[in-house]
Amino acid sequence: MTDMTNDIALGQRAPGASAGDFIELLKPRVMSLVVFTGLAGLVLAPGHIHPLIGAVAVLCIAVGAGASGAINMWYDRDIDAVMTRTAKRPIPSGRVGADEALGFGVTLSVLSTLVMGIAVNWTAAALLAMTIVFYVFVYTMGLKRRTPQNIVIGGAAGAFPPMIGWAAVTGGVELPSILLFGLIFLWTPPHFWALALFRNADYTRAGVPMMPVVAGPESTKRQMLLYTLVLLPVAAAPYFVGIAGPVYLAASSLLGLMFVGCAVRVLRATDDGPAKKMFAFSILYLFLLFALMIGERLVVGGGA
């Protein structure tokens, strides 16, 4: 082992860590969509929140989500080092020490939860804390390395942010926010398995039991199609509970059918092309659904 690798294994400060490396620990691209769905929960909830308190709530979701991403990168530094997609991350590449990353993630997790509780309300804080705990302990340290259902169950963590945003306004958990949870929960398997299909070699090498590694591509593809089909009525539900309007209903149905179309093409494919397209479309799909809900609410107004 070289001196530097030794230092990293011991968790000591790696030379040359920059602010950019710490920002990378927060998984900013993934978390931007997580935060957007949290903002949607806040905008769609009935009632009023002072814009400054609303901004604090969104900031706490962003910091809490990023912090849990940093702890995930700390725990997963061994498997991240052997996967092509993740090998250049700050810890495996030696730019940030393991202990330093853990301290950063834990500090920001505690801070974001406390600020949410003190400045916004303790229901939103409890949901934020639960989401962080779920992502770190249930998904990352528990299910990820043990079962191919890892992201089906663990994916619940990524589905909580709209409920947190909603609770920031109402102080409670109501049916519409549970539906937004359900929407992201059902979206996560086709989103992630599309990527896992074309990153199968990475996960096999790292020994992570993702669905395509364990059940094979054909079974994974069939399950992805099933999730996109079940998603159709659940994605329409926001209209029926009054948090989205007719434009949302029409556009989300069309987008949902396009998502089903992606899954059908993936099922028939003999190369990685359609899975790559489906992964990219999954992100656009979720972004557009929440943008439509927010947009229609801001233009038309009203509440659930």
Ligand code: HEM
């Ligand atoms: C357990 C559930 C999930 C898993 C396992 C998962 C996994 C992944 C992985 C491995 C990537 C590639 C990341 C990279 O290479 O940087 C990714 C990308 C992405 N994910 Fe997910 N994801 C999950 C849930 C979510 C949720 C809930 C959201 C947002 C609501 C989300 C949004 C995104 C976005 C926006 C990207 C693209 C990032 C980029 O541009 O590189 N994901 N996801």
Ligand SMILES: CC(C)=CCC/C(C)=C/CC/C(C)=C/COP(=O)(O)OP(=O)(O)O
């Ligand atoms: C508010 C709050 C705490 C939100 C958390 C949101 C959350 C759990 C999002 C999950 C998204 C995600 C990057 C999963 C990656 O799986 P992975 O960790 O297996 O991916 P990797 O291989 O890229 O590390």
